Amino acid sequence: MxxxxxxxxxxxxxxxxxxxxxxxxxxxxxxxxxxxxxxxxxxPSPKAVEAIKKGVLGLNRYTDPASYDLVQAIAQKYHVQPNHIICGHGTDSLLAYIVSAFTTEDDEIITSEGTFIGIYVTIRKTGRKLIQVPMKNHGFDLAKILHAISDKTRMIYLANPNNPTGTMINREELEAFMEQVPKHIMVILDEAYTAYANGNPEYPNGVRYDYENMVVTRTFSKAYGLAGLRIGFAVGPDKVIEALYKVKLPFEPNLLAQQAAIAALDDExxxxxxxxxxxxxxxxxxxxxxxxxxxxxxxxxxxxxxxxxxxxxxxxxxxxxxxxxxxxxxxxxxxxxxxxxxxxxxxxxxxxxxxxxxxxxxxxxxxxxxxxx
Ligand SMILES: Cc1ncc(COP(=O)(O)O)c(C=O)c1O
CATH class of the missing domain: 3.90.1150.10 (Aspartate Aminotransferase, domain 1)
Structure with a gap:
């Protein structure tokens, strides 16, 4: 049995x-x-659709495990070094890699009540201990999260803006928070809805920072209209990205997803x-x-x-x-x-x-x- x-x-x-x-x-x-x-x-982005049509003829080949062209396109667009970027099969997949690469079963991961269900599922399915802090005004209560840090805390998850409440942590709040989080605790900043918040000058835009203990996730599922294709990326310190490559499935993301994402990035x-x-x-x-x-x-x-x-x-x-x-x-x-x-x-x-x-x-x-x- x-x-x-x-x-x-x-x-x-x-x-x-x-x-x-x-x-x-x-x-x-x-x-x-x-x-x-x-x-x-x-x-979906029309440019992405065109790229998919062209890409179909290359499906007999395995894809590039390092998503070279897509990583270059992301690097250029967001002014980030290519070795600080990894692409994956959507944010969901990247979150699972981040949790499994940087925590063990004895570790605690802190997040909020009332945030993205995907992170709860990821933490629970890997047997990690999920600590949920109550919300403040339907948003992350950063002071309470800091207060909840224990000897066993290895990771904190923030979604900015948050799903399902739609609330945003502003630049000042995020920076003050990062100053207080011990450096051995990794902060995941999930920016799935960044395109909708970016017009706000107070929005922190995580890819601009280079904290040694922060990894930012982005997706093509929302504003680029590619939810069904499954494609996202993470930006973080080179050592973090290097470790994530070790746990990532080799041929993820798939060929069409990589090519569509390159085209979508260009579809202003x-x-x-x-x-x-x-x-x-x-x-x-x-x-x-x-x-x-x-x-x-x-x-x-x-x-x-x-x-x-x-x-x-x-x-x-x-x-x-x-x-x-x-x-x-x-x-x-x-x-x-x-x-x-x-x-x-x-x-x-x-x-x-x-x-x-x-x-x-x-x-x-x-x-x-x-x-x-
Ligand atoms: C906060 C947040 N992160 C991640 C995701 C999932 O993104 P993906 O489709 O790239 O897995 C969602 C989807 O609803 C979301 O709301």
């Missing part, structure tokens, strides 16, 4: 936002809008269009939340966290939206039991969504009237 370690037995498989096809099959709906996975509603027009659309679409969502008195958190990303009166209300809200063809994300698994995360869509998608959001919220308010919520 095979022995499955207790930490694996206790894991819960990752539950992503409901796929559109699945909902269409279940509910026989003619129109479905998915605003549940913080994806880019404009599709698409990036600009994505950021502009996001701003307009978020404005429509804010207006809807304000009109309907739906509590929400100011965002620096492409989604907004709304806070429903109770967990049950949030569950019903997500289900009633599903019944009407709108997929939103109940973020109970992220640790926010009454939270519903809704991302920006095309203008048409967002308008469709706000109609449903308003209707469902008022319906549930009415239904729960006697409960005084």
């Amino acid at each position: 095979i022995n499955i370690p207790p930490f694996v037995q206790n894991l819960v498989p990752y539950k992503a936002g409901k796929p559109i096809d699945e909902l269409a099959r279940e509910k026989k709906l003619s129109k479905i809008v998915k605003l549940a996975s913080a994806e880019n509603p404009l599709g 027009e698409f990036l600009k269009k994505s950021i502009e659309l996001n701003k307009k679409s978020l404005a429509i969502l804010y207006e809807c939340f304000n009109e309907n008195n739906i509590l929400h958190v100011e965002t620096s990303t492409n989604f907004i966290l709304t806070l429903m009166p109770t967990e049950e209300f949030a569950r019903d809200f997500a289900n009633e939206c599903l019944n009407r063809g709108l997929i939103v994300r109940h973020v109970d698994t992220f640790g926010i039991s009454n939270g519903i995360r809704i991302n920006s869509g095309t203008i048409e998608e967002t308008e469709f969504a706000t109609g449903i959001i308003g209707e469902v919220y008022q319906l549930l308010k009415e239904k729960n009237k006697t409960k005084n919520i």
